[in-house]
Amino acid sequence: MKIDGTSLPPVGGIQAKNRVVSIDKKAAVQGTDGVKVSDKAQFYQVLMQKVKDVPEVREERVREVSQQIKNGEFKIDAGTIARSLLFGKE
Template sequence: MKVSKIGLENTYQINQIKPKSTERKQNSQVQADKKVKEEISLSIKDEIRRYKEIIKDIPEVREERVKELKGLIEQGRYKVDAKEVGNSILKEIILGAK
């Protein structure tokens, strides 16, 4: 069997084409990944914006609860559990939790 120079050149050219095809696939995959990340980023921003709007509607002071507690105190029916208060204070000091 005789190997001609033309056959070797064709093989070389084919081998040069294959990596380019692989590069295209990788580039398209990178672009697809970027698009997905952008969509996720946008959806997260939308969600954050929505939560900010919800938070704006929540009052800082729960006036209904304040009125209820004031009424109980005035009537002498509000009882404080000293042990529970102490535990909460210690928990906040030790763990930094509220």
């Protein structure tokens, strides 16, 4: 007897259908579906929202520095800039 792939019924389809039925039965027993979010995830969501609320450009700081430049009072500390570039923010 020779068996080739065309004479066998597709077993995968039957197995997949059985899995869906078992999932539906579990959902019916539990009542409703739900999602629980951990405290850390909730905290992360709050922080992300606060970050989104912060403007990208600090207008007040820009005005302050612009005024210092106009008045000739703006001083650049090359050492601080070099340290920041090499080692990150202080």
